[in-house]
Amino acid sequence: MNLKFLIVLLVFAITSSQASFESQIIDFLEELRMRMCHPIPNLGMPALDPFQIPEHHEIAVDNKYFVDFIGSIDDFFLHGLSDFKINDLNIYTVPLRRSTINVTFPLTWFQTLYSAKGSLAYIVNLAGDGNAEASITDFTFSFSWILKSGIHLGIRGLQIEMYLGGLNVDFQNLLEEERINEFIHALINELGVELLDDIWTYEQDVVVAWVETRINNFIGQYTLADIIKIIAGGGGEGGESKPIFDGVEPDCKLSED
Structure with missing residues (x-):
C-alpha cells in the first residue's frame, strides 16, 4: 500500500484522542474504501483497487537464498485492497504507550x-514467459509504534508484522520441463507461506528502519496543530486547503450494495 497513505493513517492516529480515534479512523477508512477505484490526488495515490501497472516494467530480484532472476511484467493488475477488515485499533497519544493498527x-x-530468466535456489533454472496469476488469502498486517515527546511529531519503536493465511501461484511456462514445472508450483503453493515468512524475517529489520525514517521525515515537519489543520482541510496557502477526498466520488462499491 502507498507509503503516503500509511503516513496519513498514522497521523490520524497521533492527532486523535484514544476515545475518539476509533470512530474517526473507521470513518476515514470507509471513505477511502468507497474511492479506491479512483486516484486520490490529495494523498498522492493512484487507483488502488484494482491497482494497475499497464506499461512494461523490468524486474530484478536476488535475495541470496531463494530467488535470483531478471524479468519483466506487462498489464499488471492487483485486486482486493479495498476489502480490508480492521481487526484492532489501540491508539495512545501519550508518549511511552504503544499504539497498534491491525x-x-x-x-x-x-x-x-511476465517473463523471467534466472533460478530458484540456484538449482532450478527459470525460463518463464506467459500469463501469471497469484492470490493471497487472509493477509494480516500489524503496524505499531510509540509516539515521541516534543513539539514536532515523531514515532519510535516501529514494529511491522505480516501474516499470510494461504498462497496460490500459477505462472505459465515457468520452467521448460512440464513435470518439474508442476512440481515447483505444487511446492510453492504448499510451502510458499513458510518461505515468504522466512524472507520477511530476514529482511524485516531493514524494511522497518526504512519505513520509520521516512515517516519521521514527513511528520517531523509538523506540529500537532499543523496536522489537525491539514486533516480538517485547512492550513494550506491562504489559510485553506482542500479536503483529502475533494473531487473524488465515493462510488467504487455501489455495484456490491
Whole structure:
C-alpha cells in the first residue's frame, strides 16, 4: 500500500484522542474504501483497487537464498485492497504507550504478463514467459509504534508484522520441463507461506528502519496543530486547503450494495 497513505493513517492516529480515534479512523477508512477505484490526488495515490501497472516494467530480484532472476511484467493488475477488515485499533497519544493498527485483507490477487530468466535456489533454472496469476488469502498486517515527546511529531519503536493465511501461484511456462514445472508450483503453493515468512524475517529489520525514517521525515515537519489543520482541510496557502477526498466520488462499491 502507498507509503503516503500509511503516513496519513498514522497521523490520524497521533492527532486523535484514544476515545475518539476509533470512530474517526473507521470513518476515514470507509471513505477511502468507497474511492479506491479512483486516484486520490490529495494523498498522492493512484487507483488502488484494482491497482494497475499497464506499461512494461523490468524486474530484478536476488535475495541470496531463494530467488535470483531478471524479468519483466506487462498489464499488471492487483485486486482486493479495498476489502480490508480492521481487526484492532489501540491508539495512545501519550508518549511511552504503544499504539497498534491491525488489518486483514481476506483475498488479494494479481494478474499479469511476465517473463523471467534466472533460478530458484540456484538449482532450478527459470525460463518463464506467459500469463501469471497469484492470490493471497487472509493477509494480516500489524503496524505499531510509540509516539515521541516534543513539539514536532515523531514515532519510535516501529514494529511491522505480516501474516499470510494461504498462497496460490500459477505462472505459465515457468520452467521448460512440464513435470518439474508442476512440481515447483505444487511446492510453492504448499510451502510458499513458510518461505515468504522466512524472507520477511530476514529482511524485516531493514524494511522497518526504512519505513520509520521516512515517516519521521514527513511528520517531523509538523506540529500537532499543523496536522489537525491539514486533516480538517485547512492550513494550506491562504489559510485553506482542500479536503483529502475533494473531487473524488465515493462510488467504487455501489455495484456490491
